Amino acid sequence: MSCEEEVVKIGKKLEKMIANNSTDHSSASDLLKKLKDIKMNLNVLQKTRIGMTVNNFRKASKDEEVISVAKSLIKGWKKLLPAGDSSSSQGAAKVERKDSSNGDTQTLSQSAGNSPSSEEKSADNMAADGAFSSCTAANTSDPTRLKCRELLANALKVTEGLDGMGDPENIAGHIEEYIFNEFDNTNTKYKNRVRSRVANLRDLKNPQLRENVLLGLIAPEKIAKMTAEEMASDDMQELRRKYTKQSIDDHHMATTSGTRSDLFKCGKCGKKNTTYTQLQTRSSDEPMTTFVFCNECGNRWKFC
Template structure:
């Protein structure tokens, strides 16, 4: 557990260094500390540290840090593929492996051809779940290249798996949850939700449980807050006791049974605004 805590601390520091003007002088020391930690396949999968290192590498301008990051990710890839530990290799195998790695590093320094770390995801043979995963993949795919360390397919699988774990079956509630995630991720008016999910700002577990209000775009949230405020203002106005009069005529039902209130809505030197409500049909209007 202490290894995971150390990894998480280093991850936070690397993420803070990803900003354009951040001080990255300690980046190499942090990466070396990661290399010295006894990272297992289980820890690598849980912490997703590979995504953090790969993302930091893309924002870094130090060639030594970039080269070390690539080498670190390659070592983790070997762990994922089940390669033998270097302590079990013969001297001849060590020598050949070292030459091969140095050759590959020289080639990648000239041309960046490294691929992101692929982490294992839960698998399923259920036809309904597989269809839902395909639906989520189609919502995440665009013409732009994926900049995340995880693949689109992996993110879709993890999101579907998080939804399934909540309902434990593929009933109507499960399907409705998948459809709502699909609609919001596909929404061209809300690209920020998809970007945040792919970048890792929103995890699959979080997106699986987010409400429609939480997934809405900033523009929709602003509009919703405005409508709520207007509704509250209307309700408050309706509860204020006004003055009844038969001098005002309702333009809707044409009857003279009204109640009016006068409120100072502008500066003090301006006349008050009169709000009128028809007691017969409920029609409301205002005039200055």
């Protein structure tokens, strides 16, 4: 059995225990210890999403030993991220900024790296192979950018039990920095991009996205550019696929099962190249409803 297959097998067992609210701490501890003995790599970690499963199990468990082993696993896996110095920040630097609207001076706490090189890294070097770097995001005194960072950080904090995960403020700073670097301005496009990140990260029905960002499985550079479809939860993506298939089927039915006719004129393109179908949508004593499809421009309408 390959490493990936073994991790998937253990992950499924843990998920089953979470779903069944199992209290078999000895079995859980054995599974976590097996994971600890497996030689994990970044590829397997990202493919199996075992980090999320272990973290969910940690939050669901009441056993101190299980919680401790789970935390240890998550911290160990974070070291697999190829992001240079993983020691994170140990000091705190205070940056003062002056609010242009009222002249008040506000203090912003920010983590400072151990070595000067971590501060000098460019935004392009903050992510290697799609993994999050632990270096601190660049400073800014722009009130709009600071507010956006605050909103992103609060969205990431919606998840409870952040032990063993990334620092929401630092990750939010990186996300905002990538968005700002793309537009080089705090214009409408910049604000809309930030708003869409905040909305999706705050979504209580999509905790997977939030945890992937906090665990570093989705790098700040990637989340800064993801589309709404890419950020959507698995349930939402499945629902969209269902609606897309339904639309394709409806289109197929209109063009293959209907009757071609020039009796109807399209109100959109003015052509009479149409196909129509009739369905009994009301009571049996009512006339059938005619659905018309324009073969020229794809317009649809109901003819009563």
